[in-house]
Amino acid sequence: MKIHKPILITAATAALVLAACATPAPQAAKYPSKALTILAPANPGGGWDQTSRLMQKVLSEDKLVSVPVEVVNKGGAAGTIGLAEFVTKNKGDTHTIMTMGGVMVGGIHLNKSPVTLKETVPLARLTSEYLVVAVPANSKFQTLKDLLEAYKADPKSVVWGGGSAGGTDHVLVGLLSKAVGVGGDKINYVGYAGGGEAVAAVIGGQVTAGVSGFTEWNEQVKAGKMRFLAVSGEKKIAGDNTPTIKEAGYDVTISNWRGVVAAPGTDAATQKAIIDLLTKMRETKTWKETLEKNKWDDVFLPGDAYGKFLESEDKTFKDTLTAIGVLK
Amino acid sequence: MDIFANLAAGFGTALTPENLLFGLIGVVLGTAIGVLPGIGPALTISLLLPMTFGLNPTSAFIMFGGIYYGAMYGGSTTSILVKTPGESASVVTALEGYRMAMRGRGGAALATAAIGSFVAGTIATLGLMLLAKVLADFAVLIGAPEYFGIMLLALTAVTGLGGDSAPKAMFATMLGLGISMIGIDLQTGQARFTFGVPELLNGVEVVAAAVGLFAVGEVLWNSGTIKNSNDEVIKTIGTLMMSRDEWRRSIPSWIRGSILGFIVGVLPGAGATVATFLSYNLEKNSSKHPEEFGSGAIEGVAGPEAANNAAAGGAMVPLLALGIPGSGTTAVMLAALQQYGLNPGPLFFDKNPELVWGLIASLYIGNLLLLILNLPLVGVWIKMLDIPKPILFAGILMFAMVGVLVQNGGTADMLILIVLGILAFFMTRHGIPIAPAILGVVMGPLVEQEFRRALAIGRGDPTIFLQRPMAAFMLALCVISVLGPYLYSRLRKKA
Numbered sequence: 001m002k003i004h005k006p007i008l009i010t011a012a013t014a015a016l017v018l019a020a021c022a023t024p025a026p027q028a029a030k031y032p033s034k035a036l037t038i039l040a041p042a043n044p045g046g047g048w049d050q051t052s053r054l055m056q057k058v059l060s061e062d063k064l065v066s067v068p069v070e071v072v073n074k075g076g077a078a079g080t081i082g083l084a085e086f087v088t089k090n091k092g093d094t095h096t097i098m099t100m101g102g103v104m105v106g107g108i109h110l111n112k113s114p115v116t117l118k119e120t121v122p123l124a125r126l127t128s129e130y131l132v133v134a135v136p137a138n139s140k141f142q143t144l145k146d147l148l149e150a151y152k153a154d155p156k157s158v159v160w161g162g163g164s165a166g167g168t169d170h171v172l173v174g175l176l177s178k179a180v181g182v183g184g185d186k187i188n189y190v191g192y193a194g195g196g197e198a199v200a201a202v203i204g205g206q207v208t209a210g211v212s213g214f215t216e217w218n219e220q221v222k223a224g225k226m227r228f229l230a231v232s233g234e235k236k237i238a239g240d241n242t243p244t245i246k247e248a249g250y251d252v253t254i255s256n257w258r259g260v261v262a263a264p265g266t267d268a269a270t271q272k273a274i275i276d277l278l279t280k281m282r283e284t285k286t287w288k289e290t291l292e293k294n295k296w297d298d299v300f301l302p303g304d305a306y307g308k309f310l311e312s313e314d315k316t317f318k319d320t321l322t323a324i325g326v327l328k
Numbered sequence: 329m330d331i332f333a334n335l336a337a338g339f340g341t342a343l344t345p346e347n348l349l350f351g352l353i354g355v356v357l358g359t360a361i362g363v364l365p366g367i368g369p370a371l372t373i374s375l376l377l378p379m380t381f382g383l384n385p386t387s388a389f390i391m392f393g394g395i396y397y398g399a400m401y402g403g404s405t406t407s408i409l410v411k412t413p414g415e416s417a418s419v420v421t422a423l424e425g426y427r428m429a430m431r432g433r434g435g436a437a438l439a440t441a442a443i444g445s446f447v448a449g450t451i452a453t454l455g456l457m458l459l460a461k462v463l464a465d466f467a468v469l470i471g472a473p474e475y476f477g478i479m480l481l482a483l484t485a486v487t488g489l490g491g492d493s494a495p496k497a498m499f500a501t502m503l504g505l506g507i508s509m510i511g512i513d514l515q516t517g518q519a520r521f522t523f524g525v526p527e528l529l530n531g532v533e534v535v536a537a538a539v540g541l542f543a544v545g546e547v548l549w550n551s552g553t554i555k556n557s558n559d560e561v562i563k564t565i566g567t568l569m570m571s572r573d574e575w576r577r578s579i580p581s582w583i584r585g586s587i588l589g590f591i592v593g594v595l596p597g598a599g600a601t602v603a604t605f606l607s608y609n610l611e612k613n614s615s616k617h618p619e620e621f622g623s624g625a626i627e628g629v630a631g632p633e634a635a636n637n638a639a640a641g642g643a644m645v646p647l648l649a650l651g652i653p654g655s656g657t658t659a660v661m662l663a664a665l666q667q668y669g670l671n672p673g674p675l676f677f678d679k680n681p682e683l684v685w686g687l688i689a690s691l692y693i694g695n696l697l698l699l700i701l702n703l704p705l706v707g708v709w710i711k712m713l714d715i716p717k718p719i720l721f722a723g724i725l726m727f728a729m730v731g732v733l734v735q736n737g738g739t740a741d742m743l744i745l746i747v748l749g750i751l752a753f754f755m756t757r758h759g760i761p762i763a764p765a766i767l768g769v770v771m772g773p774l775v776e777q778e779f780r781r782a783l784a785i786g787r788g789d790p791t792i793f794l795q796r797p798m799a800a801f802m803l804a805l806c807v808i809s810v811l812g813p814y815l816y817s818r819l820r821k822k823a
Contacts, residue, residue, distance in 0.1 A: 219676075
């Protein structure tokens, strides 16, 4: 143990020095007046983590703030563990903001979370990612209509695969089932923990059809291992020919949107200051380029309008989760 | 051959002084975090990500590869010496390794782990180089019914861990399985056994459970029964490193462990921890000294330690050949690739040969660096056992606490650690073996999820396990693994 302590300390010191060099000279600014923390309520690697780290990168590298920006991960239970901490421990802390999204809205119901997003202060919706319905390359289903007709005729013949039960993937399957009149108790949905297992299940033909984020599976499609049948947005994804679910003839749209909220007790002036900061962040080149690369849509919606959106999403998730039998 | 030309180019990339330095930083850092319980390679890589923006991707990945392999090795050191596994893939090592250390053969245990890791890394690198594409296509054909068979087979390792009393071993296994059920169920989204405590929604972390039951339990037990004198020190018996007999027994185990670990590592749904349990099972069943298992059989360290390193190499196969992360660490590596604008997928090998072959070459170099770094350290590590017991125990306790605290930044895991430690104290007091409980915690969720997925895929028809040849084969192996030793001894008595 003794051997490695100096190494760890050296590494930590090096990290601090590097971080210090990257920080620009202080400027006179009212907000932020001290180091900013972005709480990512998920483990490293996922969408919330990526969004948080992108914000960190843009805020520091484009010198939008003169203070250090730190990302803290607090993962688990669809973000509700991070939310619980944010609402209790960070109450009144104006210099910590939290990344969140649709998954958390569903998770709050699913996990019967004692705290909800109503207790936080809405800042802005930032990005949106669309889901895809995919089948293995050798599947007999060529279009979404083929798949859903067969599903309607014999619900048991279709095994769906996607992320953990109650998440956006499952909700999309629920909405599609409702659209063709298949009852919630007839849905055969298999949940996979990591993205990797779900990919393997689809390309290996373990499940009939799978649901996931567009970018996560796009490389598999390019390599001819699987086929996209439909995307869940209002319009096609730029540079891709996959029809939308609406174009396929079913009135269903869903997106995996992500946004940020401020801690309870943040006053209106600070809320506005942070929104201004986020507005500037959204206009930078780095932000735009990364969004395009990740195929994330810019769906910026700040302030109270965002608050209203959160309320309507809350209802959609609650109703669908009840309909697919996850919520009782 | 094309592959060797590519690999030569890969070594060319990896052997620049700059990249060698990053490789070295990686293995040192990896060994250090492997030693600390709780901080795993996935967390370390993600913490380093913002600092690697400026690096070229090849250098960054050479460092990440070093961290991954280093952590697999580092976790075993504390497992062997103080029964505190740093990683979930080192839990099995504590079973025989700690007993070996108590018998005065700690040096041999550390050496067989170090050399076994090197052998495994070599075999895995070769496998990655030659078989990546073939194996990747095979891996996706493995579905839930087959996974269920594999997980169940790992669970049957319990028969070797039980000690004297079958009912007590059964009780311990059930207890472990019960603990593993805590948290949100993946297939229905419902919370189980959480009693409204939000911190329990995530379930009990495997490392926290293993450290709590093993290390904290051991510390409490020893503190409760400690003698007044402090001069009771474990002396190394025989050579510090491995004796001729220990070499002879280790070599086949390394090779078996490496091949098994690599294949299991390739499967996206399994991973290094499962590989170690399977390897332990295999070693126990193929050993000429099965009676030594449970009291420090060197095969029980050599096999699993080779298996976990080989599995780390195996996990690179689906990542590089298909863009499918097979473990938590490779998932973070995937995210890192995406930050560089690289999208790994089935075409990745062809599109980015420099990065892929540089990485494969550097994994090999990392292996060599690890061996050079760790063999001379065996003599230093072993000194840890000379520390007076009260100080050592206090150190272990603090070390374990800090580890789990850092991991989640919350006190909930620390409480779980203490509760499980107290539980282990009473289990030891009543002669209930601890190891089956840990096996239950680790394998429980995997066995259960795959069982239910298989049934869902089979539309509720349980014969799916018999319809698929590989699944049926695995289940047959489970039966042999459980009944085999019993039947064998019956036959021998008759003869």
